[in-house]
Amino acid sequence: MTSMTASITLHQPRRLIVGAGTIGDVGGLVSDATSTLVIATPITAGFIERLKLPGKIEIFDAIPGEPDVATLEAALTTARRVKPQVVVGLGGGSVLDVAKLVAVLWDSEQTLADVAGPNKVAGRNVRLIQVATTAGTGSEAGIRSLITDPVKGAKIAVESPHMIADVAVLDPQLTFTVPPAVTAATGVDAMAHCVEAFTNKRAHPMIDGFARMGFRLVGKYLARAVKDGSDTEAREGMMLASYYGGICLGPVNTAAGHAIAYPLGTRLGLPHGLANAIVFPHVLAFNQPVVRDKTTEVAEALGFGASSPDALLENACRFCTDLNIEMQLSCHGAKEDDLAGYAAEAHANRRLMDNNPAEMSVADVLAVYKAAY
Structure with a gap:
């Protein structure tokens, strides 16, 4: 770091x-x-x-x-x-x-x-x-x-x-009229910006502060905003979380999570927020052994534990499914035969992959897609 x-x-x-x-x-x-x-x-x-x-x-x-x-x-x-x-x-x-x-x-x-x-x-x-x-x-x-x-x-x-x-x-x-499904997916995207910057190889203590404010606001307000779109406090909290995530992108940027999500947008046509929501738990769990303390901090802010990568993955997926996000790529039109192509393309995105705290091979990226399939 x-x-x-x-x-x-x-x-x-x-x-x-x-x-x-x-x-x-x-x-x-x-x-x-x-x-x-x-x-x-x-x-x-x-x-x-x-x-x-x-x-x-x-x-x-x-x-x-x-x-x-x-x-x-x-x-x-x-x-x-x-x-x-x-x-x-x-x-x-x-x-x-x-x-x-x-x-x-x-x-x-x-x-x-x-x-x-x-x-x-x-x-x-x-x-x-x-x-x-x-x-x-x-x-x-x-x-x-x-x-x-x-x-x-x-x-x-x-x-x-x-x-x-x-x-x-x-x-x-x-944002009052943004549908619950879009609120959920974009909210997880905002969180992913913060978390990927927070656990990044290029992480910086100053940006860590913005990232912490962001993912803590998501933990506090996202479920409320999904449940009641006219909850002004929750909507404003999520807009601030999104803004803080945007600040994180400039000097630090995202990492493997967004690299893996991009082909789901460009090739499969998934909305950006949804693609990142599907990928987020898997990359969070993959990186945990390398950034254990920061991952624990993220998990606690979102209201669950992170005792092991398997438990973390289960809990992070549940966080998303509790927001009614469909987390299986197969339900969004993905074809299993296409996953290897997505993996090669994502792995080649060195602008983001090189930021990831844990090294990922093409096989590791493909394993993420398969686990999410």
């Missing part, structure tokens, strides 16, 4: 607004804007009036669950027509990721290929406001965006401080 003397750089939104009804503050913060582009989905576009935006408003709402290169190009085409002074991301992680890239690319000579990887974005000339409507990815907090390359069937990762939001809004009222 990284020592306190290791260097670390932390990026956060320039302004964070938290609380019920705070979406209404956005318009006043950009009162001088004459042209705004809102990136949304057909569902989250229903919240646009609550933003109280001034001037001309254009909406791009063709954002699928796993946005790909074509999605981004369509959004950029709209932006180049609109020439916005402000870009607003209004939605979950997919929407917020697209909004970041639109904000930095629409008036730039750079392409997605030019900026893929860390610190290649030249700059940004528009204001970026990120309004989260789910509690999962924490994308509103961070400097990273993921877009699917349909040809390679892999995620293209772009990371740059130029993609940090000028304003991030966490309004729990926007």
